[in-house]
Amino acid sequence: MNEQIQEYIPSEDDFRFAVREDVQTDNVFAGESYWKTAVKTFLSKKINIIAVVILMLLVIMSIIGPYLTGNPYDEQNVSMADLAPRISGIADGTCSHDAGKDSGFRCL
Numbered sequence: 001m002n003e004q005i006q007e008y009i010p011s012e013d014d015f016r017f018a019v020r021e022d023v024q025t026d027n028v029f030a031g032e033s034y035w036k037t038a039v040k041t042f043l044s045k046k047i048n049i050i051a052v053v054i055l056m057l058l059v060i061m062s063i064i065g066p067y068l069t070g071n072p073y074d075e076q077n078v079s080m081a082d083l084a085p086r087i088s089g090i091a092d093g094t095c096s097h098d099a100g101k102d103s104g105f106r107c108l
Contacts, residue, residue, distance in 0.1 A: 032040075042048050066073045
């Protein structure tokens, strides 16, 4: 029962990489962040770019528009408060409406 147990010393031949043909692994990983991938995916579609351009135009016009009218945004004309909305030449009764004719186009 007093057997001596020899100490095991590993050598380089004991450790080798396993070569398996049936397993596929990635050797190179992309170093892109989540947001970079999301922006790249978003900009890859033409309709997304068109939507962004339209939204930017709306934002720019909402900022610049009040300065183009010449009227202050915080002032109102109270004497015109009870007027109905209308388009001059079409909805104010000055255009004749003939049956069968495109009167809306003719009024413009």
